[in-house]
Amino acid sequence: MRQVYMDYSATTPVKEEVLKEMLPYFTEIYGNPSSLYTLGLTAKSAVSKARHQVADLIGADDNEVFFTAGGTESDNWTLFGVADALKAKGNHIITTKIEHHAILHSCEFLEKHGIDVTYLDVCPDGTVDPAALEAAITDKTVLISIMFVNNEVGTIEPIAECAAIAKKHGILFHTDAVQALGNVDIDVHKLGIDFMSMSSHKIYGPKGIGAIYIRKGAKISNYIHGGAQESKRRAGTENLAGIVGFGKAAEIAKRDLAHHIESVSALRNYFIDEVKKNIPDIYVNGNMDHRHPGNANITFEYIEGESILLLLDSKGISVSTGSACSSASLTPSHVLSAMGIPVERIHGTVRFTIGDFTTRDDIDYVVTELKQIVAKLREISSVSKGKGW
Amino acid sequence: MGLYNDTVMEHFMNPRNVGEIENPDGKGTYGSPVCGDMMQITIKVDDSDKITDAKFKTFGCGSAIASSSMATEMIIGKTIDEALEVTNKQIIDELGGLPPVKVHCSVLADHAIKCAIYDYAQKHGKTYKGLEGFDPNADDDEEGHEEA
Structure with a gap:
């Protein structure tokens, strides 16, 4: 059966070039980068090279990039590390209602330990209002954490404005850039970011590896304690092959960024246009002007997302949904809820994310199948345009 | 590998008894979008209290559609009293299990x-032991139901 992967925001396949670069580090150059003989030193220089590749993608200095196990660890590190390092200054963190759970659940944990957290509302298009951010600042605020690109609706947040507000008030600024990396041009120094979370597997690198950018001099305590790896900032023997793969993926992302953004967003726009043309009663959620190039978040009225997902899967098409029914917790998407989308519509929402291996032919196939699937489910549904909700 | 077993998937992909009976003898709606x-x-009931037809329309996930399909299949041919004995546990068992x-x-x-039978009973002035204490407008909660 034909397979069409349209869930690039969940994860991406590892590019051949990346895999090829990684392979020797499993079986040939397997030394511990902390070892002092040639095999170890060779491994260590591979880590340095990868660090440079990642730093280069985001406009950072090499010594501002620290490898972690992924975006979630980087998010946890920032929140716990800053809360700890600045506990004498204050105990207030500002974030948003649309963050990834790596931020939200870490904040909930911190709340149990004496930290106050403000969760900012967002506009109906999914963007944070910088004025609302400024209004939430108190003299106890130690950290502002606002995601760069939302993972569900793809909205690109006004990071430069928010970082400037943080700076104006002498507050550290973090952004979870897991969805932004390789999809948006990022220059951490120009943007005035203090901490940034990154992940490799969203940019065609391997899973289980990520990084955090820490601006030189930004106050943060260590999170993982142990050996002297990562300049004594993050302990644990390096995920050598993973780091090499992430570095290569970052190099490719930088090299191809303009082309990637242009071609992926053109395909995404074509997809949205075709869906609009072929399927009635749909809504595209999220800001269209400031958006992840591959993201199409679409609500199909009168039907439920998991059913759409299952029928698409039966045609070899992989997507994800904000529907509660597809999650173990049975709670609908917190992002779409924060945007004020009615719950019954959230249930019928599907996220399609397009990437480097998506073709126009894939889009045509998906639209053809989707049209039939939506019609079939609407036929079964107890709600309809005529009957209403 | 899938979210559901083959029976659930079969009923979801090819649901039985989809639709709405015209002039039904009983009609029930439950849940909310x-x-x-x-x-x-919707059900059709003959003079001997036998359910001769049942159809469903469902807004919901794969297992909601599969459960509707299986439930309608299970009650067709049964008397009202027999149909009232059908439990959610039996629906799950017939489906070979649900997550x-x-x-x-x-x-x-x-x-x-x-709800559909209740509507039939109301319209036809009938009472059934299996409907005792049943409130069609009760909140959707799982208390008192058998868990799989």
Whole structure:
């Protein structure tokens, strides 16, 4: 059966070039980068090279990039590390209602330990209002954490404005850039970011590896304690092959960024246009002007997302949904809820994310199948345009 | 590998008894789109109290659609009293099992059937032991239902 992967925001396949670069580090150059003989030193220089590749993608200095196990660890590190390092200054963190759970659940944990957290509302298009951010600042605020690109609706947040507000008030600024990396041009120094979370597997690198950018001099305590790896900032023997793969993926992302953004967003726009043309009663959620190039978040009225997902899967098409029914917790998407989308519509929402291996032919196939699937489910549904909700 | 077993998938992909009976003898709707599931069941009942036809329309996930399909199949040919004995547990068993978070879908199907029968009983001035204490407008909660 034909397979069409349209869930690039969940994860991406590892590019051949990346895999090829990684392979020797499993079986040939397997030394511990902390070892002092040639095999170890060779491994260590591979880590340095990868660090440079990642730093280069985001406009950072090499010594501002620290490898972690992924975006979630980087998010946890920032929140716990800053809360700890600045506990004498204050105990207030500002974030948003649309963050990834790596931020939200870490904040909930911190709340149990004496930290106050403000969760900012967002506009109906999914963007944070910088004025609302400024209004939430108190003299106890130690950290502002606002995601760069939302993972569900793809909205690109006004990071430069928010970082400037943080700076104006002498507050550290973090952004979870897991969805932004390789999809948006990022220059951490120009943007005035203090901490940034990154992940490799969203940019065609391997899973289980990520990084955090820490601006030189930004106050943060260590999170993982142990050996002297990562300049004594993050302990644990390096995920050598993973780091090499992430570095290569970052190099490719930088090299191809303009082309990637242009071609992926053109395909995404074509997809949205075709869906609009072929399927009635749909809504595209999220800001269209400031958006992840591959993201199409679409609500199909009168039907439920998991059913759409299952029928698409039966045609070899992989997507994800904000529907509660597809999650173990049975709670609908917190992002779409924060945007004020009615719950019954959230249930019928599907996220399609397009990437480097998506073709126009894939889009045509998906639209053809989707049209039939939506019609079939609407036929079964107890709600309809005529009957209403 | 899938979310559901083959029987559930078969009933989801090829649901039986989809639609709405014209001039039904009983019609019941249960759930709400806000909760993510809403089922409508219509039934045809003959003079000997036998359910001769049942159709459903469901807004919901894969297991909600499969549960509706299985539930309608289970009650066709049964008398009202027999149909009232159908439990959500039996629906789950006939489906070969549902994931724990999806048990409420079978509860919904069980309730929707009872709502349709309740409507039939009201319209025809009949009382059934199996409907004692049944409130079609009761909130959708899983208390008192058998878990899989």
